[in-house]
Amino acid sequence: MTSPSTPRPTSSSTSSSRERILGRVRAALADAPTAPPAARDYLTSHTADDPTVILDLLHENLADYRALVHRTEERELPSLIADLLTKHGAGSVAVPPGLPASWLSGTAVEQRHDEGAPLTPYDLDATDAVITGCALAIAETGTIVLDGGPGQGRRALTLVPDVHICVVRAADQVVASVPLAMPRLDPARPLTWISGPSATSDIELDRVEGVHGPRTLHVVLVTETSAPGGRGGTAAGS
Amino acid sequence: MSGTYLGMPAFPEAAHEAVRNDTLRANLRHATHTIRDKRAVAVAELDDWTELREAGKQIKEHTLSRLDHYLVQLEESVTAAGGTVHWAADAEEANRIVADLVKATGEGDTEKREVVKVKSMATQEIGLNEALEAEGIAAYETDLAELIVQLGEDRPSHILVPAIHRNRGEIRDIFRSEMEKWGRAAPENLTDSPAELAEAARLHLREKFLRAEVGISGANFMVAETGTMVVVESEGNGRMCLTLPETLISVVGIEKIVPTWRDLEVFLQTLPRSSTAERMNPYTSMWTGTTDADGPKAFHLVLLDNGRTDTLADEVGRQALRCIRCSACLNVCPVYERAGGHAYGSVYPGPIGAILTPQLRGTASEIDASLPYASSLCGACYDVCPVAIDIPEVLVHLREKVAEQGGPGHRLEKAAIKAAGWVLDHPAVLAAGERVAAKTRRLHPKKLPGPGASQWTDSRDLPEMPAEPFRDWWKKNRT
Numbered sequence: 001m002t003s004p005s006t007p008r009p010t011s012s013s014t015s016s017s018r019e020r021i022l023g024r025v026r027a028a029l030a031d032a033p034t035a036p037p038a039a040r041d042y043l044t045s046h047t048a049d050d051p052t053v054i055l056d057l058l059h060e061n062l063a064d065y066r067a068l069v070h071r072t073e074e075r076e077l078p079s080l081i082a083d084l085l086t087k088h089g090a091g092s093v094a095v096p097p098g099l100p101a102s103w104l105s106g107t108a109v110e111q112r113h114d115e116g117a118p119l120t121p122y123d124l125d126a127t128d129a130v131i132t133g134c135a136l137a138i139a140e141t142g143t144i145v146l147d148g149g150p151g152q153g154r155r156a157l158t159l160v161p162d163v164h165i166c167v168v169r170a171a172d173q174v175v176a177s178v179p180l181a182m183p184r185l186d187p188a189r190p191l192t193w194i195s196g197p198s199a200t201s202d203i204e205l206d207r208v209e210g211v212h213g214p215r216t217l218h219v220v221l222v223t224e225t226s227a228p229g230g231r232g233g234t235a236a237g238s
Numbered sequence: 239m240s241g242t243y244l245g246m247p248a249f250p251e252a253a254h255e256a257v258r259n260d261t262l263r264a265n266l267r268h269a270t271h272t273i274r275d276k277r278a279v280a281v282a283e284l285d286d287w288t289e290l291r292e293a294g295k296q297i298k299e300h301t302l303s304r305l306d307h308y309l310v311q312l313e314e315s316v317t318a319a320g321g322t323v324h325w326a327a328d329a330e331e332a333n334r335i336v337a338d339l340v341k342a343t344g345e346g347d348t349e350k351r352e353v354v355k356v357k358s359m360a361t362q363e364i365g366l367n368e369a370l371e372a373e374g375i376a377a378y379e380t381d382l383a384e385l386i387v388q389l390g391e392d393r394p395s396h397i398l399v400p401a402i403h404r405n406r407g408e409i410r411d412i413f414r415s416e417m418e419k420w421g422r423a424a425p426e427n428l429t430d431s432p433a434e435l436a437e438a439a440r441l442h443l444r445e446k447f448l449r450a451e452v453g454i455s456g457a458n459f460m461v462a463e464t465g466t467m468v469v470v471e472s473e474g475n476g477r478m479c480l481t482l483p484e485t486l487i488s489v490v491g492i493e494k495i496v497p498t499w500r501d502l503e504v505f506l507q508t509l510p511r512s513s514t515a516e517r518m519n520p521y522t523s524m525w526t527g528t529t530d531a532d533g534p535k536a537f538h539l540v541l542l543d544n545g546r547t548d549t550l551a552d553e554v555g556r557q558a559l560r561c562i563r564c565s566a567c568l569n570v571c572p573v574y575e576r577a578g579g580h581a582y583g584s585v586y587p588g589p590i591g592a593i594l595t596p597q598l599r600g601t602a603s604e605i606d607a608s609l610p611y612a613s614s615l616c617g618a619c620y621d622v623c624p625v626a627i628d629i630p631e632v633l634v635h636l637r638e639k640v641a642e643q644g645g646p647g648h649r650l651e652k653a654a655i656k657a658a659g660w661v662l663d664h665p666a667v668l669a670a671g672e673r674v675a676a677k678t679r680r681l682h683p684k685k686l687p688g689p690g691a692s693q694w695t696d697s698r699d700l701p702e703m704p705a706e707p708f709r710d711w712w713k714k715n716r717t
């Protein structure tokens with residue numbers, strides 16, 4: 001175990017500790033052989049390779065963790081979004097850069113675009129809802145993943161407002177399992193995995209939806225193939 | 239480690255307190271049994287659990303066997319992505335680094351510095367909050383449970399649900415009397431319904447999140463090849479702390495590394511199911527250095543040793559560093575269920591605490607020397623561990639070490655004997671242990687090494703130990 005320890009730009013006060021810790025690690029491992037890389041005998045997916053089965057499973061698992069799931073065709077998306085905003089009595093909605101304008105064409109709710117001068121945390125706190133696309137969704141765990149790409153926005157956007165509406169394109173944004181999701185995600189981007197609304201079980205193990213994140217999560221599964229201009233996601237699958 | 243725990247009574251005295259406290263025992267029992275049953279269901283959903291567990295074990299084993307290599311690689315990746323890496327040999331150095339980083343942020347009024355924190359065992363281990371307080375920096379815990387613990391001037395009792403020893407009535411009382419001292423007061427007429435209590439916490443903490451300039455976190459995983467940090471959570475307070483402040487400081491034990499991005503696919507399947515018995519926890523945040531116009535402008539990673547390299551040097555004991563802090567072992571442990579988290583005298587309670595704490599801190603104190611004896615060696619912890627840490631094996635190994643170090647009549651030996659005696663004094667613990675032991679017999683040491691061992695286990699298999707005569711024997715021989 002004598003891999004070279006090139007000095008890196010660490011803060012100078014700790015550079016001696018760096019050498020000390022690495023030295024102690026090497027001493028501790030002096031007699032230990034390198035363990036082989038892990039065997040990966042686990043499954044890549046636990047689900048039949050059938051888009052209908054996978055979409056139904058996503059729906060079921062999202063709902064099981066109290067996300068409110070809707071299915072619609074692309075052309076009905078604007079009216080569904082308008083209905084959801086009305087139902088929550090939302091007066092304002094945060095809009096990430098790159099969100100298809102058509103998605104909000106059915107509503108007169110005030111749109112707060114996070115472009116130019118970005119919305120401050122206080123602005124976001126005073127905004128009722130946020131609408132985004134996603135990078136992908138994982139059926140087996142009921143998870144949507146956001147990567148900050150077009151139509152998703154920076155992380156604070158989907159965190160501070162109390163209602164999050166997330167649109168998933170069924171045709172190309174749904175994978176069955178975690179192992180199938182990893183290669184489609186870019187670790188260089190900030191990623192947020194969301195499985196149901198914010199929750200806690202800290203008080204006598206009673207699950208309570210909603211502590212700090214959005215207390216309501218709507219997931220809209222768009223089951224029709226992309227209409228022109230209907231791109232909500234990013235590089236996923238490309 | 240944290241000064242909070244110095245002067246703790248050895249295991250049996252602390253456990254004695256817990257056993258007398260009916261509320262605590264009822265809460266703990268309810269909690270551990272509820273989670274353990276749900277966990278079994280969540281795990282049974284995956285046909286390949288055995289293979290995932292084995293892969294998790296092997297990934298960690300491999301990483302630890304080349305830890306120097308992966309640490310250097312991680313440092314390069316984090317630095318290349320815009321982060322700054324610091325190395326802390328011990329708690330004091332880590333606290334110093336964090337305090338200096340906080341002070342270096344902003345101009346502001348130095349009298350009023352504050353940070354928001356997301357639950358992190360590493361920062362509890364080093365006593366960061368107390369160290370910051372001594373420097374005039376207020377550290378606000380933001381997990382609901384940690385908030386309850388902090389407002390109640392209490393100590394956490396469970397890794398996953400640290401306030402599990404408090405019931406809803408106690409929580410309401412704490413919120414009513416304490417919140418106003420630290421910020422927004424609890425709403426008038428606050429009842430003890432969990433939804434209302436959660437709402438009170440939301441309102442109380444929101445103002446702190448919105449104005450926070452520095453966030454402090456730990457991490458569940460660090461990916462060496464990409465420099466990616468991973469935090470799994472439920473409430474969203476983690477996202478707040480990781481996203482809203484200008485500066486983010488993460489204090490992470492050096493053992494939290496995995497080599498590759500792909501390795502996460504194993505732990506993201508095993509950790510949520512083992513800990514909260516969920517297919518996936520509500521929120522997982524992953525970030526790599528800093529990102530333009532999204533989240534903190536500065537990211538500091540403090541790599542913490544604090545006894546981990548000592549643990550790594552122990553051939554048998556080093557497997558404790560595989561732990562991913564899921565807390566499954568706590569929930570199946572008959573000793574933990576009765577003794578409570580506080581009896582373990584450290585931030586790491588239960589079976590993992592019994593093998594990790596004495597290695598991180600050494601066994602020079604009575605509490606630490608007694609920990610390896612706080613077990614009936616039933617093996618249930620090993621069965622549920624998602625990285626297959628053979629906790630009974632490490633316990634037996636550590637007993638040998640304590641025995642060598644103390645010697646007959648030594649105060650450490652006495653502490654150890656008392657802890658073992660406590661276990662024997664609780665027939666329910668032994669009985670629960672023996673029921674499980676049938677399944678794990680092959681793992682059991684034939685003899686129980688350690689102080690006094692020759693006097694009472696010389697020729698017996700442990701599971702056959704007759705509880706009754708031994709209890710009498712202990713009563714006569716206890717100091």
Ligand code: SF4
Pocket residue numbers: 512560561562563564565566567568590619622623624625626627
């Ligand atoms: S020792 Fe195993 S079961 Fe216990 S907390 Fe660690 S990973 Fe979980």
